[in-house]
Amino acid sequence: MMLKFVQDTPSQRVVFGSGSLARLAEEVARLGLSRVLVVATPGHGARLAALAADLLGSSCAGVHAQAVVHVPRAVAEAGIAEAARTGADGVVAMGGGAAIGLAKAIAIASNLPIVAVPTTYSGSEASPIAGTTDGERKITVRDPKALPKTIIYDPDLTLGLPPAVSAASGLNAIAHAVEGLWIAERTPISCAMATEAMRLFADALPKVVADGNDRDARAACLSASWLCGIVLTSGTALHHKLAHVLGGLGMPHAETHSIILPHVTRFNLDAAPDAHERLCDTLETNDPAHALGVMLSLFPIPQALREVGLPRDKIDFVAAEAAKLNITAPRSASEVEIRGILEAAY
C-alpha cells in the first residue's frame, strides 16, 4: 500500500530517571500551579499519594485516594467534586492507569492541567484518551485536556510493583505497540516507537516479573510503556475494540488485553507483513503470535477469558458488538471470525 499518513504528536514534557519524584514540586511550579489535588487508588496508591503530598507541601490542595479501574461514573463525579471543593488548580496523578484515568476525568470536566507520575506500564499518561464507565457501558473520549502536561517517570517507584501487575500492565502496553504496527493510521514515527518499545519489553518485562528489584529492567519497561502510550494515540483497531467491549462487561482491563493479544495477533499478522517482520525481529521468532502466547504463559496472570469471569454466553454479544465497528485494517473481521478469536481466547 502506498505510504500516506498524518503525524500529530501532542507536546508533553517528560522527566525520566531514578529519583525524579524529588522534582515533583518544581515541575508543578513550572506549570504555574500552586494548589494541586493528588489523586491515587486506595491502599498502596494512598501511600504514594502521601509521599507526593509531603513533597508538594503548601502546593498540595488535598489527597483523594479513591480512584477505581475503568473510572465508574460515581468515582469520576466524586473526584470532580473534590477538585472543586479544594479549589485545586491542577491534578497530580500518582499510580497506574486507574489514578491517571480519574485525573483525566477531572481535567476534562474542570479544565485542570495534569502532572502524571505513572507507577505501572499501561501507558495511559502519554495519551489524550480517557475512559469512564456507566453501568455496563464503557465510554472512551479523546480530549486534549486529558493529556498530562508533564510526566515524571521514576523507576524507583515501580520496584514494589507486584509481578502480576507488572506482567498485566506490561502486556497491556505491548498491545498498544503491536496494534500500532498494523493500524491504518501508523506513521514512520509511530512504527519506530512501537518497534523500540517491543525491543525493550521483550528483554526487560520477563526480567521484572522474575525480579522486581532489577533496576535497569524496571527503567527499560517504564520507558517502553511511555513509547507505547504515544503509539496508542495514533489509533486502534480490532484488539482495542474487543478489549473495550469486554471492559464494558466488567472484565479486568490489563488482564483482558494480555489474554486476547496472542489470538488477535495470529488473526491479523497474515495481513500485516511489515508488522510481522518487525515483531519477528524484536521478539526473535518467526511466529510472533506464538511468542506472545509463550510470554503470557510464563506470567502469573490469568491465561484465558474464562478465568477472568467472562460468561461463555456473552461471546456472541461481544463478537456482534465488535463486528459492528467494521474494522478494515489490517483486514476486515466478520462476526464469525471474531467469535473464533474469542473462542480461542476463552
Ligand SMILES: NC(=O)c1ccc[n+]([C@@H]2O[C@H](COP(=O)([O-])OP(=O)(O)OC[C@H]3O[C@@H](n4cnc5c(N)ncnc54)[C@H](O)[C@@H]3O)[C@@H](O)[C@H]2O)c1
Ligand atoms: N486511556 C488510556 O490511554 C489508557 C491506556 C491503558 C490503560 N488505561 C486504563 O488504565 C486502567 C488500568 O491501569 P493499570 O493496568 O495501570 O492498573 P491500575 O492503575 O488499576 O493499578 C493496578 C493495581 O496496582 C497498584 N499499584 C499501582 N502502582 C503500584 C506500585 N508502584 N506498587 C504497588 N502497587 C501499585 C494499584 O494500587 C492497583 O491496585 C484501566 O482503567 C484502563 O482503562 C487507559
